[in-house]
Amino acid sequence: MVVGSLMAGRGELERAVMQVLWDNPRGVTARAVVDELPGRELAVTTIMTVLSRLCRKGLAVRDELIRPHEYRAAESRADHIADLMLDALGQTDDREAVLTRFLGAVSERDTDHLRRALGRHERPA
Numbered sequence: 001m002v003v004g005s006l007m008a009g010r011g012e013l014e015r016a017v018m019q020v021l022w023d024n025p026r027g028v029t030a031r032a033v034v035d036e037l038p039g040r041e042l043a044v045t046t047i048m049t050v051l052s053r054l055c056r057k058g059l060a061v062r063d064e065l066i067r068p069h070e071y072r073a074a075e076s077r078a079d080h081i082a083d084l085m086l087d088a089l090g091q092t093d094d095r096e097a098v099l100t101r102f103l104g105a106v107s108e109r110d111t112d113h114l115r116r117a118l119g120r121h122e123r124p125a
Helices: 010-023 030-035 044-056 077-089 095-105 108-120
Strands: 060-063 070-073
Touching: 010 030, 010 044, 010 070, 030 044, 044 060, 044 070, 077 095
Parallel strands: none
Antiparallel strands: 060 070
């Protein structure tokens, strides 16, 4: 993913910052986030504002015992994407149609993975 192309608006900047947090699970400072966002001159204060917003949204956590503060993602990228997918699925009255459309759009490799995952989660009769 090219982070520089995600920098047009506030939502894109938040996504780019989340990318940095996911890439650095042990935590990063606001300065380190700025350093990892190439192709754009951003002030540390701008990134601190974005990080604070992400913390308020529950997407990031701040370790206030360390100076300068370190930030990390509140959940893994996979958990976050799964939550987004479940939220999107919850917005329809016709879940079967949405799931059918989704499965028709994924690769054969993804379909095989889903079959294996479903097999591991089969409920006893």
